[in-house]
Amino acid sequence: MGVTDRVWAALTSMIKLEDKVARQSEALMAQQTKIENLTERVIRIEAQLEMLTGAAMVKKLTRGKGPDLLP
Secondary structure, eight states, rough: HHHHHHHHHHHHHHHHHHHHHHHHHHHHHHHHHHHHHHHHHHHHHHHHHHHHHHHHHHHHHTTTGGGGGOO
């Protein structure tokens, strides 16, 4: 194997490695987008849960105290 063959093999290896890195970068960006979307969904669910829990507590506290205290 001559010097030219080794240089050629090194160059092709670098090109293949660059392609793999580019594909991994794209996959990582797609995963990051999915994570951000899931985070937004969890935040919305937490907010809804807090509102529902608060409404249930208010309803429980005002139950039996008369109709004038109900909203």
